[in-house]
Amino acid sequence: MRVNWNYIKLAFLSVSVVALYGFADARSKKRTVSDISIKFLGDNNLYLTEDAVNKLLIQNYGPVKNRPKEQLVLNTIEEVILSDDMVKNAQVYLTVNGELISKIVQRKPIGRVEGISKFYLDDLGKRMPLSKHHSARVPIITGEITGKTLEDAYVILNYINEDDFLRKNVIGIHIESEGKYQLRFRMENFVVNLGGVDNLNEKFKNFMAFYAKATKDNSLENYAIVSLEFSNQVVCTKI
Structure with missing residues (x-):
């Protein structure tokens, strides 16, 4: 019986890709938030400070820095920031390096x-x-x-x-x-x-x-x- 090495190679490659993906995904989930960056957009940035945003997050969401990435719910963090009366709009996302970025537009x-x-x-x-x-x-x-x-x-x-x-x-x-x-x-x-x-x-x-x-x-x-x-x-x- 003749062995089709192409099929074997393809199967081995598929298993390797799945294994690598699983390994990378597991490592990613274990990563923690390395830093928090608050960015105020536009020219109307006088009514809310970075410290005030950080305090708001700690009081209503808990500590974010050094927290496992898999525990973060970005939509909830956005809602917490939007709950401040000085905020018009907010967008929150994570970078590949584990930095939490929050872009905020203040009310005018x-x-x-x-x-x-x-x-x-x-x-x-x-x-x-x-x-x-x-x-x-x-x-x-x-x-x-x-x-x-x-x-x-x-x-x-x-x-x-x-x-x-x-x-x-x-x-x-x-x-x-x-x-x-x-x-x-x-x-x-x-x-x-x-x-x-x-x-x-x-x-x-x-x-x-x-x-x-x-x-x-x-x-x-x-x-x-x-x-x-x-x-x-x-x-x-x-x-």
């Missing part, structure tokens, strides 16, 4: 509410707690704080942040009542009665035309109130 405040309770309004229009690590330089929101007025304030802030001049100069939004919003400017004594959030493009276009003319005439300091509430016009009250 665009306004600060000063009322009975104090908090930020973030770039998604959600409430965000104040941070003990940093105080954001954003417009202050005061007055009649309700769910609806905060929604409107969010619309106004989004518009302001799209305009270079307004973003640099508007320092506050005062809510007199629903549909009556007042803006305060950094360098000017007057306030701007915006009215509601309808036709913001037209209102601010009219305001910028007024501001350019009043700046040229050196008359800005003569006004106490600049009203944009009326259709296609700017109504001013002098001091």
Whole structure:
């Protein structure tokens, strides 16, 4: 009987590959986490520290460094990090060297509410707690704080942040009542009665035309109130 050595070689090779894979897999499972790396993405990294993230993991998941890799549940670690009120998004993964990498995007405040309770309004229009690590330089929101007025304030802030001049100069939004919003400017004594959030493009276009003319005439300091509430016009009250 003739022996087919090709089949024998193939069988031997297959057994060797399975054995090597099993050996490598067993060694991999025995490996521990060699280090933890916390990376904050983007330019908004002021409200949460690396130490705070490590503390959060220890309190809610237990020690991670030197822990066997097979004991880690990456989805659970992500959920722990996402539970922090300052975190917008998080991604966790292990490198081949056993390093645990956590990439974190922090939330971005665009306004600060000063009322009975104090908090930020973030770039998604959600409430965000104040941070003990940093105080954001954003417009202050005061007055009649309700769910609806905060929604409107969010619309106004989004518009302001799209305009270079307004973003640099508007320092506050005062809510007199629903549909009556007042803006305060950094360098000017007057306030701007915006009215509601309808036709913001037209209102601010009219305001910028007024501001350019009043700046040229050196008359800005003569006004106490600049009203944009009326259709296609700017109504001013002098001091």
